[in-house]
Amino acid sequence: MTRASSALRGVLLAVTLLTACGVSPDDTGDPPTPDADDVLDVASDRADDTANDTADGTRDTSANDTSEDADDAVHDASEEAPRDATTDRADVTADGADATVDRADAAADRTDATVDRADAVTDRADATVDRTDATVDRTDATVDRADATVDRTDASMDAPMDRPDSAMDAGTCPPEMVLVAGRVCVDRWEATLEEIDMDGGVRPWSPYYNPGTRRVRAVSVGGVVPQGYIAGSQAQTACTNAGKRLCALDEWLAACRGPMNRTYPYGNTYVPRRCNEGRTPHPVVEYFGTSVGVFTSENMNNPGINMLPNSLAPTGMFWDCVSPWGIYDMVGNLHEWINDPAGTFKGGFYVDAEINGHGCLYTTTAHSFTYRDYSTGFRCCASPR
Numbered sequence: 001m002t003r004a005s006s007a008l009r010g011v012l013l014a015v016t017l018l019t020a021c022g023v024s025p026d027d028t029g030d031p032p033t034p035d036a037d038d039v040l041d042v043a044s045d046r047a048d049d050t051a052n053d054t055a056d057g058t059r060d061t062s063a064n065d066t067s068e069d070a071d072d073a074v075h076d077a078s079e080e081a082p083r084d085a086t087t088d089r090a091d092v093t094a095d096g097a098d099a100t101v102d103r104a105d106a107a108a109d110r111t112d113a114t115v116d117r118a119d120a121v122t123d124r125a126d127a128t129v130d131r132t133d134a135t136v137d138r139t140d141a142t143v144d145r146a147d148a149t150v151d152r153t154d155a156s157m158d159a160p161m162d163r164p165d166s167a168m169d170a171g172t173c174p175p176e177m178v179l180v181a182g183r184v185c186v187d188r189w190e191a192t193l194e195e196i197d198m199d200g201g202v203r204p205w206s207p208y209y210n211p212g213t214r215r216v217r218a219v220s221v222g223g224v225v226p227q228g229y230i231a232g233s234q235a236q237t238a239c240t241n242a243g244k245r246l247c248a249l250d251e252w253l254a255a256c257r258g259p260m261n262r263t264y265p266y267g268n269t270y271v272p273r274r275c276n277e278g279r280t281p282h283p284v285v286e287y288f289g290t291s292v293g294v295f296t297s298e299n300m301n302n303p304g305i306n307m308l309p310n311s312l313a314p315t316g317m318f319w320d321c322v323s324p325w326g327i328y329d330m331v332g333n334l335h336e337w338i339n340d341p342a343g344t345f346k347g348g349f350y351v352d353a354e355i356n357g358h359g360c361l362y363t364t365t366a367h368s369f370t371y372r373d374y375s376t377g378f379r380c381c382a383s384p385r
Contacts, residue, residue: 172384176220178255178325179384186247186255187379189315190226190329190336191218193238207312208303210234210372217241218380222316222328226377228306232337232345232369235378244380246339251381252346256331256360258324264359265323265330275321276313277332277353283311283374300373311350312374331359334377343368349375 173185180186193205193216205216207225211234218238230238236246247255262268265275272278283305288294306312316328323330330336332353335345347353348362356362 173382177382178327180251180255180325180327181259183384184247184251184254185382185384186251186325186327187218187220187244187381188327189220189222190334190377190379191220191235191238192224192315193217193227193230194219196241206303208306210301211238215241218244218378220315220379223314225306225312226315226329226334228312228334228374228377229301229303229372230337230376230378231372232340232343232376232378234372235337236339239378239380242380244382246337246378247381248339249344249346252330252336252338253360255325255327256323256347260324262324262359263361265321265327270354270358274318275332275353276318276329276350277348279310279351282351283308297373302374305374313350331362335364335375337369337376337378341369343371345376345378351375 173179176189177185177187192207193211194202195205195211196202196215196217202217205211205214205227207227208229210229210231216234216238218235219242232246239245256265257263258265264270282291284294284300285291287302287305287308288299313329313333315333318329318332321331321333322328331347333350334347335349336347337345342365344363344365345367346363347360348356353359353362356364
């Protein structure tokens with residue numbers, strides 16, 4: 001702004017003030033001198049008017065601005081609210097999808113675990129089938145050997161002249177027995193049992209169970225599992241019911257050692273596994289899975305022990321374990337009770353036939369005549385007819 005403009009505005013302001021104060025130029029043209037108070041009052045009123053106008057303008061402007069801000073906020077909120085709600089719904093949907101995925105993953109994990117368990121069951125079943133097949137194969141082999149034993153036994157019975165007592169009369173002993181040293185008949189095979197009914201009929205008795213108080217009789221047959229789990233007193237009764245008796249010690253030794261007084265039925269030199277002995281592991285330990293606390297009377301009479309593979313063999317299966325008289329299994333397979341009320345059994349069994357003496361000399365006297373376990377068996381003797 002120029003100095004002229006500023007001076008002009010000052011003159012106009014002064015005139016205005018003077019006019020407002022009621023002062024005007026006189027006829028001479030000289031302005032009267034205004035009263036100072038009047039001038040101040042006019043200036044104050046103008047200032048108040050200006051301040052009021054300014055305040056009103058400011059209020060109007062602020063109100064307008066506030067209104068516009070509120071409108072903008074409402075507008076923004078109206079636009080942002082749907083977007084926020086949509087975003088929230090999208091987040092919820094995403095969370096739900098994540099949870100569904102998590103559940104699907106958990107279900108997949110459970111399915112995998114189920115498949116793994118099914119595979120394990122299948123593997124165990126396959127292993128069981130393999131063991132069963134192996135058992136069947138061993139059983140077939142056992143049957144084949146038993147059949148061969150029966151054939152050889154039939155041949156030996158048809159040709160009694162092959163035995164040392166060749167001069168004997170074939171009718172002197174029952175067909176299942178052999179005349180030993182011309183003085184005693186001895187069962188060819190370890191005994192099995194038959195149960196006698198009330199009417200006198202008979203039926204086979206399981207060789208894996210003790211007969212208790214049932215009435216049973218002894219039978220000597222080739223190719224069958226012999227009777228274990230029997231006490232000496234029960235064996236004595238079974239022989240009596242068959243018209244026979246338990247063998248005396250000297251009779252049993254003569255039948256086992258032959259006319260040459262051998263240590264083993266087959267000779268004087270030990271041949272491993274020639275007879276059914278020397279089995280490992282111990283069947284009681286194998287059956288129960290431990291050696292700790294298992295050698296109890298109840299456990300040692302468990303029928304499962306003699307059902308284990310490679311344990312108790314059918315009579316005559318070890319066909320080379322035969323004495324010169326044609327008598328089988330006098331060493332190994334089962335301990336054999338003899339006629340001794342104090343309690344003696346001979347020959348060892350399928351685990352051991354050496355600790356208590358070699359071969360035919362093996363003798364156990366540690367038990368009473370009423371003792372029994374999986375290893376105790378017998379055979380009968382009789383006087384010639």
